[in-house]
Amino acid sequence: MRILLIEDDTTLGAAVRDQIDADGHSVDWVTRLDASADALSATSYDLILLDLMLPDGRGVVFLKDLRARGDVTPVIILTALDQVSDRIEGLNAGADDYLVKPYDLAELSARIGSVARRYSGNPNPIVSHGSLDIDLAARSIHRDGKPVPLTAREWALFEAFLSRPGQLLSKPQLEEKLYAFDSDIESNTIEVHISRLRKKLGSAVIETERGMGYRLGRP
Secondary structure, X not given: OEEEXXXXXXXXXXXXXXXXXXXXXXXXXXXXXXXXXXXXHHOOOOEXXXXXXXXXXXXXXXXXXXXXXXXXXXXXXXXXXXXXXXXHHHHHOOOOEEEEOOOOHHHHHHHHHHHHHHHHOOOOOEEEEOOEEEEOOOOEEEEOOEEOOOOHHXXXXXXXXXXXXXXXXXXXXXXXXXXXXXXXXXXXXXXXXXXXXXXXXXXOOEEEEOOOEEEEOOO
């Protein structure tokens, strides 16, 4: 997934960024609301992680404006504001989840996965695809009953296909899901990851539309 992190605490922001990156997602981190507006105008995101108290304004106002424009990007609020009234205000403004600081980074990863599954239309973390049994919550795959280890990037790529069955995804779309603005991307990076996925999960797991992109293969 491509995730926008809006957090002005540099220590916490770095920890969250590293956690998201280790999970295989692409993350763009900004510390101000004006910078977040620039990021949103430049690309589309699968999820926004939003602090409520920022140097140039309140996150809840930003969220209300986002929803008023018809933007349905999932938003998880990350904040030190722990009163029930704060939670109610954030959720009523359009947040999908609300996590109070200090929080466990593993719990944040779980909540990101939960929100992503709800928006993909299948909240069930257990799915099957041919000979593959996939646990989205545990980020694990078994092929014919045997575990198949994937790297974080391989998992993120395969998850992108799983969330859009039958949909053709172009190489730039896949690169956008996996890498942040400042990442250096080799020209054949996506091809290399897909080749490795086919070796591990089966040659037909991902289909190629020459010159157009890739899609999840039929079970």
